[in-house]
Amino acid sequence: MIKLDKLNRNERIAGLMHILTSKPNFIFTYSYFCNIFNVKKPSISGDITIMKELVEKLDIGTIETISGANGGVKFMPKVREEDTKKLLRDLCLKLSTPDRVIPGGFIYMMDVLYSPNIVRNLGKIFSNKFIDKKVDCVVTIETKGIPIGLMTAENLNVPLVIIRKNSKITEGPTVNINYISGSTKKIQTMSLSKRAIKEGSRVLVIDDFMRAGGTIKGIYEMMMEFGAEVVGTGIFISTIEPEKKLIKDYTSLILMEKIDEENKKIFLRSNYEKLK
Amino acid sequence: MIKLDKLNRNERIAGLMHILTSKPNFIFTYSYFCNIFNVKKPSISGDITIMKELVEKLDIGTIETISGANGGVKFMPKVREEDTKKLLRDLCLKLSTPDRVIPGGFIYMMDVLYSPNIVRNLGKIFSNKFIDKKVDCVVTIETKGIPIGLMTAENLNVPLVIIRKNSKITEGPTVNINYISGSTKKIQTMSLSKRAIKEGSRVLVIDDFMRAGGTIKGIYEMMMEFGAEVVGTGIFISTIEPEKKLIKDYTSLILMEKIDEENKKIFLRSNYEKLK
Numbered sequence: 001m002i003k004l005d006k007l008n009r010n011e012r013i014a015g016l017m018h019i020l021t022s023k024p025n026f027i028f029t030y031s032y033f034c035n036i037f038n039v040k041k042p043s044i045s046g047d048i049t050i051m052k053e054l055v056e057k058l059d060i061g062t063i064e065t066i067s068g069a070n071g072g073v074k075f076m077p078k079v080r081e082e083d084t085k086k087l088l089r090d091l092c093l094k095l096s097t098p099d100r101v102i103p104g105g106f107i108y109m110m111d112v113l114y115s116p117n118i119v120r121n122l123g124k125i126f127s128n129k130f131i132d133k134k135v136d137c138v139v140t141i142e143t144k145g146i147p148i149g150l151m152t153a154e155n156l157n158v159p160l161v162i163i164r165k166n167s168k169i170t171e172g173p174t175v176n177i178n179y180i181s182g183s184t185k186k187i188q189t190m191s192l193s194k195r196a197i198k199e200g201s202r203v204l205v206i207d208d209f210m211r212a213g214g215t216i217k218g219i220y221e222m223m224m225e226f227g228a229e230v231v232g233t234g235i236f237i238s239t240i241e242p243e244k245k246l247i248k249d250y251t252s253l254i255l256m257e258k259i260d261e262e263n264k265k266i267f268l269r270s271n272y273e274k275l276k
Numbered sequence: 277m278i279k280l281d282k283l284n285r286n287e288r289i290a291g292l293m294h295i296l297t298s299k300p301n302f303i304f305t306y307s308y309f310c311n312i313f314n315v316k317k318p319s320i321s322g323d324i325t326i327m328k329e330l331v332e333k334l335d336i337g338t339i340e341t342i343s344g345a346n347g348g349v350k351f352m353p354k355v356r357e358e359d360t361k362k363l364l365r366d367l368c369l370k371l372s373t374p375d376r377v378i379p380g381g382f383i384y385m386m387d388v389l390y391s392p393n394i395v396r397n398l399g400k401i402f403s404n405k406f407i408d409k410k411v412d413c414v415v416t417i418e419t420k421g422i423p424i425g426l427m428t429a430e431n432l433n434v435p436l437v438i439i440r441k442n443s444k445i446t447e448g449p450t451v452n453i454n455y456i457s458g459s460t461k462k463i464q465t466m467s468l469s470k471r472a473i474k475e476g477s478r479v480l481v482i483d484d485f486m487r488a489g490g491t492i493k494g495i496y497e498m499m500m501e502f503g504a505e506v507v508g509t510g511i512f513i514s515t516i517e518p519e520k521k522l523i524k525d526y527t528s529l530i531l532m533e534k535i536d537e538e539n540k541k542i543f544l545r546s547n548y549e550k551l552k
Contacts, residue, residue, distance in 0.1 A: 004335075007333070011330055014290050014293045014327075015336075017290045017294050018293050018297050018331075021297060021298055022297055022298075023393070023396075026393070055294075057283070057287065058283075059280075060294055077298075104445050108446070108447070108469070110437075110447065110469060110472060111435065111472075114426070114437065114438060115436075116426060116429050116430035116433070117299070117302070117433070119426075120299075120430065142418060142419045143419060143422070144446070146419070146422045146426075147422070147426050150390070150392060150395075150422075154392035154396065157392070157393070159387065159390060159392070160390040160391070160392065161390065162390060162419060169380050170378060170382045170383075170384070170386075171384070172384050193386060195384070196387075
């Protein structure tokens with residue numbers, strides 16, 4: 001661990017800002033900071049009091065102090081309402097250009113789903129939405145939802161779990177579930193290592209796209225096999241049709257109204273209202 | 277965009293610290309900051325001068341100012357040498373417990389590969405290593421290397437590209453490559469959307485594990501098909517055997533010496549020296 005002597009309060013606060021914001025929702029103990037900055041606890045307490053007000057003024061999130069044996073300080077980042085609104089509106093525009101129409105009723109969106117600058121914010125939005133659910137881990141299924149899932153997990157400071165579409169030797173013993181994909185109507189398999197999730201875990205499910213919800217329903221069944229509880233489901237884009245989904249409670253950020261393949265038109269709509 | 281009036285210099289510096297460190301390697305213009313903090317350019321210039329010294333003092337990276345029309349300020353985070361050393365040593369220990377031995381000569385490491393707190397640092401290490409290579413995008417192949425790949429891409433502020441193991445309808449027209457996996461000796465296919473990479477791109481290849489290098493060689497061939505240039509290859513764990521790999525230049529963080537399945541022993545060694 002690095003030692004930083006002889007920093008004044010303002011330098012310490014900038015340093016604390018760096019440390020706290022680079023590891024969201026992680027509880028740092030006061031002694032950790034005392035050690036790094038080589039000052040006594042009252043100095044750090046004073047810094048934190050100043051920082052609490054400052055992050056509120058800057059409108060970037062909240063700093064929480066936790067008392068007790070496992071106590072300390074953590075920072076929970078937020079995405080401002082107007083920034084969320086703008087991001088979703090911008091993404092609807094970006095994703096509905098004619099060149100993105102892929103035959104079969106699909107949208108090309110790999111560039112968006114794999115862009116660190118975009119998924120970082122989507123992860124923050126989902127973590128803000130589900131922060132009160134006491135999530136133990138984020139679960140997604142390979143492949144396209146992984147970046148959003150990872151960023152959500154990062155902001156909640158919990159592990160990510162990735163369900164595979166086929167049983168892999170590197171996973172050790174697995175639990176396998178057969179499910180019917182709502183779109184293709186084909187029977188598919190999903191597979192997860194038996195040691196991936198502890199019984200009783202509170203799980204947040206994240207995925208990039210949902211039509212009927214067959215895949216998500218499969219994930220729910222998988223979680224039941226592990227004795228885990230699904231406490232939330234976040235989807236990047238869900239379709240309007242079919243209206244009746246196979247699952248109930250979910251939060252999607254963008255609604256896909258339809259794709260007009262012939263005229264190469266994609267109709268997307270921000271689902272911002274649902275987020276609040 | 278939020279407006280922050282009436283902040284004093286120290287508050288602005290803490291705010292700047294938050295903004296710059298949450299988006300590594302991204303060039304922020306001076307006018308962006310002038311706008312947010314509602315001050316004139318000389319004030320921001322003064323703040324940045326102070327910050328340059330401060331991040332050096334804190335030993336968290338470097339702040340660079342870029343002049344010219346596309347000029348501005350960016351922050352490049354670093355992982356300190358002693359922290360890298362410690363992380364790799366800790367990971368060798370963590371990954372070599374007997375319960376991780378999976379029949380067939382594999383290590384269970386999903387928990388490590390999908391942990392935001394771990395892959396965040398691995399991404400920083402790789403971005404530090406390849407920062408001078410003028411990388412245009414990070415390329416990985418699904419699935420286990422995606423989190424490290426994403427974090428590397430985030431720190432370099434470039435897009436991530438994920439090669440699929442099967443051609444997917446959602447990718448549109450694809451380029452497909454057959455390759456022989458060094459470990460299984462089976463012919464496999466990898467597939468990438470034709471629009472995923474621009475000709476002339478400088479590509480950094482990231483993967484979680486390499487034995488003979490067949491998969492990485494396949495990725496190189498794929499990049500040739502796209503007219504892209506591989507400027508670096510970062511591997512989390514590579515094996516000592518076979519000594520002769522199918523590719524030459526690569527940087528691996530950890531070396532796997534052997535797995536003794538019978539006695540459930542895994543022999544890993546930090547490859548820290550190779551990083552320098």
